[in-house]
Amino acid sequence: xxxxxxxxxxxxxxxxxxxxxxxxxxxxxxxxxxxxxxxxxxxxxxxxxxxxxxxxxxxxxxxxxxxxxxxxxxxxxxxxxxxxxxxxxxxxxxxxxxxxxxxxxxxxxxxxxxxxxxxxxxxx
Numbered sequence: 001x002x003x004x005x006x007x008x009x010x011x012x013x014x015x016x017x018x019x020x021x022x023x024x025x026x027x028x029x030x031x032x033x034x035x036x037x038x039x040x041x042x043x044x045x046x047x048x049x050x051x052x053x054x055x056x057x058x059x060x061x062x063x064x065x066x067x068x069x070x071x072x073x074x075x076x077x078x079x080x081x082x083x084x085x086x087x088x089x090x091x092x093x094x095x096x097x098x099x100x101x102x103x104x105x106x107x108x109x110x111x112x113x114x115x116x117x118x119x120x121x122x123x124x
Contacts, residue, residue, distance in 0.1 A: 046085050049105055053078050056112050065116040074115065077108055 044052075057074050060066030066074070081104055088097040 046082055046089075050078060050082050053105075053108060053112060056109075056116070060112070060116045065119075067120075070115050074108070074112055077111070081105065081108060 054075070057066065057071050057078070061068065061071045081101070084104075085101050088094075088101065093101075
């Protein structure tokens with residue numbers, strides 16, 4: 001009987017890992033922001049907001065709407081904004097800082113939209 005138990009331990013461990021790993025991996029995917037955050041001015045985390053803006057810049061480069069130079073400039077602005085937000089969050093984010101960051105993120109989003117539509121970065 002002890003030999004049976006010794007053989008079952010690795011089998012049970014492998015079965016547990018098979019079930020647990022896919023569930024653990026799901027939490028690392030970027031999920032879209034909830035509808036409230038998208039449509040009613042809700043606050044998004046640094047990573048989610050950066051991910052959305054990064055994705056829009058990458059899509060602009062792939063589609064030819066943004067030149068590499070435009071994308072590089074926009075990415076640098078995004079990275080500096082993320083650094084500012086992290087600095088604000090060290091001491092706790094005040095409502096004034098939150099509004100300022102929101103305004104800056106919105107302005108960068110508008111810049112990305114403008115640069116993608118201005119047609120000066122097109123390859124054709």
